[in-house]
Amino acid sequence: MVGHEMQHGGEEHPPSTIRQYVMTGVILTVITVVELFLSYSSLPHGLMVSLLIGLSAVKFVIVVAIFMHLRFENGLLTRLFMFGLVLAACILLALVSLFWNDGTDAVGGIPAGQEQSAPKH
Amino acid sequence: MATAVGTVGHTHEESTVWKWLTTVDHKKIGVLYLVTGFAFFLIGGIEAVLIRTQLAVPNGTVLDAGLYNQLFTMHALTMIFLAIMPMGAAFFNYFIPLHIGARDVAFPRLNALSYWVLLSGGLILTSSFLFGEAPDGGWFAYAPLTDETFSPNKGLDFYTVGLVVAGLASLMSSLNFAVTIINMRAPGMTMMRLPVYMWMTFVVAFLLILSLPVITVALLQLYFDRNFGTHFFTPGTGGDPILWQHLFWVFGHPEVYVLILPSMGIVSEVLPVMSRKPLFGYTAIVMAGAAIGVLGFGVWSHHMYTTGLGTVPQYVFSASTMAIGVPTGVKVFNWLGTMYGGNIRMTTATYYSIGFIALFTIGGISGVMHASPPVDGQHQDSYFIVAHIHYVLFGGAIMGIFSGLFYWFPKMTGRLLDETWGKIGFWFLFVGMNLTFFPMHFLGLAGMPRRIYTYDADLGWDTWNFVATIGVYILVVGILLFMLNVFMTLRKPATAGDDPWGGATLEWATSSPPPEHNFDVVPVVRDRDPLWYNRDHNIPMPERPAHLHIHMPPPSYFPLVLGIGILLIGVGALSSLAITALGVVVAYYAVWGWALEPTE
Amino acid sequence: MAAAHAETQHHTTTGIDNRKLLMWIFLASECLFFGSLISTYLIFRGDSIVGPLPADLLDIPLTSTSTFVLLMSSLTMVLAVFGAQHNRLGLMKGMLLATIVLGLVFLGFQVYEFRHFAHLGLNLGTNQFGASFYLLTGIHGTHVGVGVLYLASLLVASARRNGLGKEAALHVDIAGLYWHFVDIVWIVIFTLIYLIP
Numbered sequence A: 001m002v003g004h005e006m007q008h009g010g011e012e013h014p015p016s017t018i019r020q021y022v023m024t025g026v027i028l029t030v031i032t033v034v035e036l037f038l039s040y041s042s043l044p045h046g047l048m049v050s051l052l053i054g055l056s057a058v059k060f061v062i063v064v065a066i067f068m069h070l071r072f073e074n075g076l077l078t079r080l081f082m083f084g085l086v087l088a089a090c091i092l093l094a095l096v097s098l099f100w101n102d103g104t105d106a107v108g109g110i111p112a113g114q115e116q117s118a119p120k121h
Numbered sequence B: 001m002a003t004a005v006g007t008v009g010h011t012h013e014e015s016t017v018w019k020w021l022t023t024v025d026h027k028k029i030g031v032l033y034l035v036t037g038f039a040f041f042l043i044g045g046i047e048a049v050l051i052r053t054q055l056a057v058p059n060g061t062v063l064d065a066g067l068y069n070q071l072f073t074m075h076a077l078t079m080i081f082l083a084i085m086p087m088g089a090a091f092f093n094y095f096i097p098l099h100i101g102a103r104d105v106a107f108p109r110l111n112a113l114s115y116w117v118l119l120s121g122g123l124i125l126t127s128s129f130l131f132g133e134a135p136d137g138g139w140f141a142y143a144p145l146t147d148e149t150f151s152p153n154k155g156l157d158f159y160t161v162g163l164v165v166a167g168l169a170s171l172m173s174s175l176n177f178a179v180t181i182i183n184m185r186a187p188g189m190t191m192m193r194l195p196v197y198m199w200m201t202f203v204v205a206f207l208l209i210l211s212l213p214v215i216t217v218a219l220l221q222l223y224f225d226r227n228f229g230t231h232f233f234t235p236g237t238g239g240d241p242i243l244w245q246h247l248f249w250v251f252g253h254p255e256v257y258v259l260i261l262p263s264m265g266i267v268s269e270v271l272p273v274m275s276r277k278p279l280f281g282y283t284a285i286v287m288a289g290a291a292i293g294v295l296g297f298g299v300w301s302h303h304m305y306t307t308g309l310g311t312v313p314q315y316v317f318s319a320s321t322m323a324i325g326v327p328t329g330v331k332v333f334n335w336l337g338t339m340y341g342g343n344i345r346m347t348t349a350t351y352y353s354i355g356f357i358a359l360f361t362i363g364g365i366s367g368v369m370h371a372s373p374p375v376d377g378q379h380q381d382s383y384f385i386v387a388h389i390h391y392v393l394f395g396g397a398i399m400g401i402f403s404g405l406f407y408w409f410p411k412m413t414g415r416l417l418d419e420t421w422g423k424i425g426f427w428f429l430f431v432g433m434n435l436t437f438f439p440m441h442f443l444g445l446a447g448m449p450r451r452i453y454t455y456d457a458d459l460g461w462d463t464w465n466f467v468a469t470i471g472v473y474i475l476v477v478g479i480l481l482f483m484l485n486v487f488m489t490l491r492k493p494a495t496a497g498d499d500p501w502g503g504a505t506l507e508w509a510t511s512s513p514p515p516e517h518n519f520d521v522v523p524v525v526r527d528r529d530p531l532w533y534n535r536d537h538n539i540p541m542p543e544r545p546a547h548l549h550i551h552m553p554p555p556s557y558f559p560l561v562l563g564i565g566i567l568l569i570g571v572g573a574l575s576s577l578a579i580t581a582l583g584v585v586v587a588y589y590a591v592w593g594w595a596l597e598p599t600e
Numbered sequence C: 001m002a003a004a005h006a007e008t009q010h011h012t013t014t015g016i017d018n019r020k021l022l023m024w025i026f027l028a029s030e031c032l033f034f035g036s037l038i039s040t041y042l043i044f045r046g047d048s049i050v051g052p053l054p055a056d057l058l059d060i061p062l063t064s065t066s067t068f069v070l071l072m073s074s075l076t077m078v079l080a081v082f083g084a085q086h087n088r089l090g091l092m093k094g095m096l097l098a099t100i101v102l103g104l105v106f107l108g109f110q111v112y113e114f115r116h117f118a119h120l121g122l123n124l125g126t127n128q129f130g131a132s133f134y135l136l137t138g139i140h141g142t143h144v145g146v147g148v149l150y151l152a153s154l155l156v157a158s159a160r161r162n163g164l165g166k167e168a169a170l171h172v173d174i175a176g177l178y179w180h181f182v183d184i185v186w187i188v189i190f191t192l193i194y195l196i197p
């Protein structure tokens, strides 16, 4: 992970005016509002879920890259953080798919009539 | 200390106890870890002797079922979390800065804090015996055994709280070690020049940093199940005992590598020096270690084949488990290649290293056997597994630690342990270990289950059980011989010299024991084996400057206070909210004092 | 948490400050921590045998407001860092205070939400939703609380005669990393629990 030494970060510099930060905040707010509309819209379930997850990922990246200025730091920090993040995502996916595809689960499930709008797939 | 001109805070004589309580010196902290770890090793050993005595003959009456359950549970917890991990951390503490050419770890006070918190966790866990309520659900504490219905006493609360506290300690020390290795290296010490031991340390640190949070969540959930009426792991309102198993083993498998990698690192230091030739295949061994670290997160369900994972998951986890055997095997060949053609000195440290290779390989092979689900169906929960884990943990981890003890004792104390008695002790441990654990393969295949407190006479298990118990008593003699060796050696004058083995790594370039600031002049590293390179190129040791102006961090009692705060929080979680609140106040006070304390 | 000695404080092998490196690795660890909690929540989705269920309780407009509050606290936090880095101490202190207040408002929303849900019959032991929801959001709230305490300590310390010392910008910066992380965890939680029906 840390094979070579890097003395300094990239060429880019973090925002140098308050305005730029405020603009970033506005963008984040706009995305949140869009998400809110999406969640009330009548888009097909699969599409809506992917859009919501995609948009949150964008927000996530903006905060990490600009507010936490990871983009302007030594690349080592990015790699270390990404390692944890990707590992967490992989384990989450593995666990969730192990359980959601589990035909042997005797207890789960909601009595008929009370089912949520989003049953497990 | 006397050599470090400019050291702050030594104007008046302080008592020895106070010095140890407030030390932030990584070497002193390393010694604290070592002594603590060894003490717990003895406690765990006594538990093991009791267990084996009970099982020596059919229908044994030494222990009753309840106490037996407590003992095998506490034996595993003590050995894993309070003996092997702390002894591993002891060498990390002592040798990380010395290996990478630093004056201390990156965060000396955090380092002290880690020790005090670890000690708190150990005390919480072990004190459960005083209440006659030690945890009794196995070290993996499978639900629903851990439910309040089946474990009505406080035992499993000691388990959750003790492990969370001990885990916090490991998390803090791992963060510290990771930062130290990344950021505190001497000039010229690139990552690919790090001693293999440092690489293994680095991998272990990340294994812990990334797996401890998972077990912490599981332990919290268990604590909530038992105290706040949730049903994460019990079917009550739809909970799932299998979830506990998953979370436990997502942590548990990386954890077994946390136990073995330090010893692999030690062996990788001892063998080249004792064979008087560089390690064979440095890059391969480093890459294998890193591969084990990454793959180690993708095999956890091999502990759960018999829970009905389904076909595809079984394929996947079986394949990844067999794959992880490959880098493990690579390392074995690296060590053999290192010795091959070498001019080997058969010291006690060499004996233990070779013992490590032989015994660990046996354990690795039985591991690959139960990587196969159908085979595992026969092995699971039988004594065959007990044989496997003891070949890797005793034959592997403990043998490696003993190798390190003999190798580094002269550096830490200035005295060489007695070689003759060392070797005699080695043979006791080696023979005792095989006598105890090899028969367990037979017992397992003959159907003897794990965790039974007694058995009937006509099952065909008598002979091997008796042999195994004899083995344990031979092991006890071996351990006593070692302790005697240490006591006798410490009474002799310190005559070992700086570099009794002709070592290759930086710790041998300073005095034995090293001064508080480690190196008078920070060494410059030109090769993977810096001292051998300097020797072969006639590069003299740097002159000791006439005046040393080295600032070392002053001692501090805030780590201890913060540690006490955390201990109180833990005790409160087992008794009353008031104590927790007190602990929070103490901890917050300590954090303030810590932050405002001058460190220069 | 100062480095071992003055010498290493500014000369680390990689050029990254030790404390900042520590914080980023710690955050990597936190990913696994929240990952496990979120996994539990998702695994138990639809496993509740009795109600109340998420659809009966979750109030999206309300939580959107508290989400917005937390998002704005990230903005004020970044401005506090900006102030510290550009030696505008007034800006720094004001923005730290704003961040603390916004954090407290977020916590207020959470307390209200918890009490409201409890009133409607959802307790820790009621069903799988209750257990995993309260644990996940409760631990997130605890993180916010610790963050508030952290920032408040910095604010108090900055009022001392020598302020936060010569490394003020770094201290505020690192606290900011923690604060923003807690915010992005909420971004994930908000989407997975509240928005996805």
Ligand code: HEM
Pocket (backbone or CB within 6 Å): B140, B256, B257, B259, B260, B302, B303, B321, B322, B324, B325, B328, B363, B364, B365, B366, B367, B368, B369, B370, B371, B376, B379, B380, B381, B385, B388, B389, B392, B393, B396, B397
């Ligand atoms: C070649 C590498 C290895 C492989 C393929 C392997 C495979 C396995 C498998 C499949 C099991 C589950 C058996 C069962 O419960 O049915 C197991 C159990 C275990 N292994 Fe290994 N293993 C390996 C190395 C190690 C090492 C290096 C350690 C520790 C230092 C270790 C410690 C353990 C422990 C403690 C258990 C038992 C856990 C329990 O149920 O209490 N293994 N191993």
Ligand SMILES: [Cu+2]
Pocket (backbone or CB within 6 Å): B252, B253, B256, B299, B300, B302, B303
């Ligand atoms: Cu395993």
